[in-house]
Amino acid sequence: MKNQDSILIFGSSGQIGKSLIRKFTKNNYKVIAVTRSIHQKGYQIKTQSNYGYLELEEINSFNEQNISRLMEKASICINLIGILFEKKKNQFELIHSSLPSLLSKLALKNSIQQFIHLSALGIESAIDSNYAMSKLDGEQKVRKNFPNSIILKPSIVYSVDDNFTTNFMSLLNILPVMPLYYGGRTKFTPIHVSDLTNIIFETVKKKIVGETIECVGPQVITFKEIILKILKSINKKRLLIPIPFILAKLNAKLFELMPKPLLTMDQLRLLKYDNIISKKYKTNFDIKMEANKKFDDEINRYSYNWTSGGQFSKKKIGKLN
Numbered sequence: 001m002k003n004q005d006s007i008l009i010f011g012s013s014g015q016i017g018k019s020l021i022r023k024f025t026k027n028n029y030k031v032i033a034v035t036r037s038i039h040q041k042g043y044q045i046k047t048q049s050n051y052g053y054l055e056l057e058e059i060n061s062f063n064e065q066n067i068s069r070l071m072e073k074a075s076i077c078i079n080l081i082g083i084l085f086e087k088k089k090n091q092f093e094l095i096h097s098s099l100p101s102l103l104s105k106l107a108l109k110n111s112i113q114q115f116i117h118l119s120a121l122g123i124e125s126a127i128d129s130n131y132a133m134s135k136l137d138g139e140q141k142v143r144k145n146f147p148n149s150i151i152l153k154p155s156i157v158y159s160v161d162d163n164f165t166t167n168f169m170s171l172l173n174i175l176p177v178m179p180l181y182y183g184g185r186t187k188f189t190p191i192h193v194s195d196l197t198n199i200i201f202e203t204v205k206k207k208i209v210g211e212t213i214e215c216v217g218p219q220v221i222t223f224k225e226i227i228l229k230i231l232k233s234i235n236k237k238r239l240l241i242p243i244p245f246i247l248a249k250l251n252a253k254l255f256e257l258m259p260k261p262l263l264t265m266d267q268l269r270l271l272k273y274d275n276i277i278s279k280k281y282k283t284n285f286d287i288k289m290e291a292n293k294k295f296d297d298e299i300n301r302y303s304y305n306w307t308s309g310g311q312f313s314k315k316k317i318g319k320l321n
Contacts, residue, residue: 006030007204008070010103011080012045015161016118019197020078021045025053027201032074034059062099064106071110076204078116079103084131084163085256085264092134100138104145114209115149116200117142121189121214122155122275129270139212147210150203152196154215155275158295159193160302167262168230169306172238179251180242184224187274189216192298195291199284212281217291220276229296233303 007024011017012033024031032055033045045056059066071077083095100117107115119139126132142149158165172178199215202208221229224240231238243251248268255263277283284291 006032006074007076007078008032008034008074009078009080010034011082011118014080015159015193016157016196017080018045018161019159019193020080020200021054023197023201024204029053029204030055032057032070034070036060062102064102067103067106068110071106071112075112076114076116077103077107077112078118078200080118082118082120082135085261085267086130092130093137096131096134097137097141101141101145104142104149107149108146112146114204114207115142115146116203117149117151119151119153121153121216122273122278123153124278124280126270126273129273130266132270132273143212150208150210151212152200152203152215153212153281154196155189155191155217157193157196158190158298160305161193163260165230165299165303168227169234169303171262172227172231172234172236173306175238177239177241178227179248180224180227180240181248181268181271182223182245183242184222184227184240186223186271187220187276188223188226189220189276190226190295191215191217191291192293195293199289199291202289208287211287213287214277214281214283215291216277216283216285217293217295219295221295223271226295230299230303233296233299234306235308 005028007029009017009020009031012021012031013035017033021031021033030053034057035045036059045054057070059070079100081095081099083091086092104115104117117139120132120135123129123132123135139151139153142151156164160166195217196215199213203213227240249265252263252265252268255261256265261267
């Protein structure tokens with residue numbers, strides 16, 4: 001039987017999923033969090049919720065029967081599942097296109113009131129990126145299968161749990177030189193995870209349907225400016241060198257050999273394109289959903305982990321005093 005205040009979340013163990021669990025359970029929504037491994041992710045997910053408002057479900061196979069069984073319990077479904085790089089061929093297509101297509105079809109079949117799909121900002125122009133094209137194809141299939149779906153297109157989402165700022169903090173700690181791809185001119189509108197969480201929460205609370213919303217923070221920042229802000233925050237100085245594309249390709253191919261690549265060839269291609277509003281859709285600001293957290297202020301809250309001395313660094317002590 002459906003619970004009108006029950007929310008089914010696919011992709012619950014990531015930074016956005018954990019933040020949503022905190023937000024929704026704190027506001028008396030029941031959350032059904034789907035994970036592929038309760039043993040690995042379960043404890044971490046449980047610590048995010050108010051007692052009694054979280055149900056954990058493990059799915060090893062995303063087939064119609066398993067998904068429909070879960071959708072029968074919920075009135076709202078949120079799909080956060082996504083990957084940044086492919087470990088196997090066609091993973092982008094499977095996870096960003098085929099899975100959202102299946103979820104949206106079953107959401108309509110199981111009378112889900114709100115189906116919210118998380119896509120990405122700035123993908124329309126990036127025709128040479130497999131990541132971008134798979135995300136765009138997923139959007140189109142979701143809209144076709146569930147016409148009243150809500151598609152959210154965030155810029156880079158950052159927090160202490162991200163794979164963006166924290167990776168660069170680690171990288172800048174050890175590298176004496178930082179290459180600037182495309183001269184560091186690519187523009188971004190980073191949004192803090194708590195601001196994006198509030199947008200999703202308000203979307204549910206206000207029962208918004210049928211919208212595509214670009215979710216952005218309050219600042220437009222270039223890649224070079226992001227690196228400089230991170231360096232300032234971790235109190236490091238590094239040489240920033242613009243490099244030609246042929247060297248950038250070599251750099252990406254070397255990074256791809258790592259278990260968790262800091263940069264892939266596909267991401268290098270994607271980095272050519274600005275990650276800012278397209279003016280084709282409404283933004284969170286257009287619908288009166290503010291995102292006011294500034295990049296500098298927020299990374300300063302956790303960057304001390306990458307400074308000399310860590311939490312006992314002068315920078316941290318100065319803040320406490």
